[in-house]
Amino acid sequence: CVDISRLPKETGYFTYDHGFTATASCKSAITYIDGDEGVLLYRGYPIDQLAEKSNFLEVSQLLMDGELPTQAEFSKFEHEVTHHTMMHEAQKTFLHGFRHDAHPMAMLCSMVGSLSAFYHDNLDLEDPEQRRMAAIRLMAKVPTMAAACYRHSIGWPVRYPRNNLEYVDRFLHMMFEVPAEPLELKPVAAKALDLLFILHADHEQNASTSTVRLVGSTGANPYACVAAGIAALWGPAHGGANEAVLRMLEEIGSPDKVSTAVDRAKDKNSGFRLMGFGHRVYKNFDPRAKIIREMCHKVLEELGVDDPLLEVAMRLEEAALKDDYFVQRKLYPNVDFYSGIIYKALGIPKEMFTVMFAIARTAGWVSHWLEQQVDPEAKIGRPRQIYTGATPRDYLAVDQRG
Ligand code: ACO
Numbered sequence: 492c493v494d495i496s497r498l499p500k501e502t503g504y505f506t507y508d509h510g511f512t513a514t515a516s517c518k519s520a521i522t523y524i525d526g527d528e529g530v531l532l533y534r535g536y537p538i539d540q541l542a543e544k545s546n547f548l549e550v551s552q553l554l555m556d557g558e559l560p561t562q563a564e565f566s567k568f569e570h571e572v573t574h575h576t577m578m579h580e581a582q583k584t585f586l587h588g589f590r591h592d593a594h595p596m597a598m599l600c601s602m603v604g605s606l607s608a609f610y611h612d613n614l615d616l617e618d619p620e621q622r623r624m625a626a627i628r629l630m631a632k633v634p635t636m637a638a639a640c641y642r643h644s645i646g647w648p649v650r651y652p653r654n655n656l657e658y659v660d661r662f663l664h665m666m667f668e669v670p671a672e673p674l675e676l677k678p679v680a681a682k683a684l685d686l687l688f689i690l691h692a693d694h695e696q697n698a699s700t701s702t703v704r705l706v707g708s709t710g711a712n713p714y715a716c717v718a719a720g721i722a723a724l725w726g727p728a729h730g731g732a733n734e735a736v737l738r739m740l741e742e743i744g745s746p747d748k749v750s751t752a753v754d755r756a757k758d759k760n761s762g763f764r765l766m767g768f769g770h771r772v773y774k775n776f777d778p779r780a781k782i783i784r785e786m787c788h789k790v791l792e793e794l795g796v797d798d799p800l801l802e803v804a805m806r807l808e809e810a811a812l813k814d815d816y817f818v819q820r821k822l823y824p825n826v827d828f829y830s831g832i833i834y835k836a837l838g839i840p841k842e843m844f845t846v847m848f849a850i851a852r853t854a855g856w857v858s859h860w861l862e863q864q865v866d867p868e869a870k871i872g873r874p875r876q877i878y879t880g881a882t883p884r885d886y887l888a889v890d891q892r893g
């Protein structure tokens with residue numbers, strides 16, 4: 492590993508690494524991935540242990556602070572996050588300016604960006620307390636805004652957060668509660684959502700986290716950085732894959748159409764890929780996918796949901812894992828392959844799937860932003876390019892152009 496930035500400037504060296512497949516852009520102590528072995532650690536703790544024993548809020552604190560909290564530390568963190576869940580009333584007016592059919596990711600991205608307008612003037616990035624407060628505000632307000640975007644899209648009034656509830660239950664109430672009808676949540680629903688949040692909380696320098704860091708490297712405020720991360724997450728090659736998986740499974744429709752879909756995905760001219768398959772880093776099974784697969788079966792069973800799409804998903808997984816094209820390219824189901832089926836079983840519409848991902852990944856984004864702010868080696872991110880355009884030429888007046 493060569494640190495190019497330390498080579499003497501006169502060498503004029505820079506690397507061409509299209510898509511950053513082999514370039515480390517920073518040092519980080521947050522998340523470790525071994526893509527060949529299928530290992531994922533948050534601050535050194537294996538993801539399967541955290542999934543089994545921890546909860547999303549504790550994992551978020553671990554990512555932000557570096558250590559598992561004591562009971563007193565956790566209570567303080569939980570209190571802080573709970574205390575900041577309210578949205579400014581003026582943000583509701585802003586939200587109501589969107590057409591009802593705007594994509595919830597478009598609304599969420601703007602809503603989070605708009606926090607800059609509410610908190611930017613007072614924000615001193617040199618002050619660790621203020622940086623932490625910004626991170627807490629984001630952790631607290633993103634679920635409130637996400638639920639508000641959903642309710643706006645279906646024409647329901649926005650629900651205020653019920654701060655006597657825990658993080659995930661509070662979110663589900665903001666999403667689904669209607670007046671005069673107590674929302675009865677099955678424990679498996681909150682457990683499944685909490686698990687999905689844990690598994691999506693961080694994944695080192697993925698496209699959206701790198702975006703947060705790139706924007707952060709300019710000294711922009713954290714709300715703008717996270718809004719940029721949300722925009723990057725939206726694409727179907729990244730967080731948008733969970734929505735795309737469900738659309739694909741619906742399009743395939745029945746198990747007998749699976750082999751046609753697999754053949755289509757192998758045909759480079761079809762423009763069709765198996766969504767939820769493949770990963771830039773995991774060239775072995777995505778460890779998160781294994782955990783989600785199990786939870787998916789549990790949720791459907793306990794909620795009594797008989798979803799034919801699960802059968803399609805299982806056939807698709809089976810067919811792809813036996814197919815040379817997928818085996819040779821090490822294309823395994825990734826984290827998003829099963830998450831959509833769980834969200835669907837919980838009554839969350841597919842337009843909201845990537846929003847759910849954004850709620851969870853906020854923990855990772857703010858942790859990386861906090862880490863970057865105290866990195867003594869951090870400098871503005873400024874990639875170079877290989878210029879492929881015209882050589883110097885003279886300007887021609889419009890009447891001389893052919
Ligand atoms: N279906 C069919 N073929 C695929 C797929 C797929 N899902 N993914 C990769 N391939 C093929 C490519 O065509 C390429 O074939 P070739 O070597 O013959 O040209 C080879 O596998 C390598 O693919 P790349 O696109 O070069 O791999 P890269 O690491 O750049 O992309 C990515 C990774 C974007 C995840 C890709 O596998 C993909 O598009 N998957 C589907 C979308 C998806 O599920 N995204 C979610 C990722 S996880 C997350 O962000 C949370």
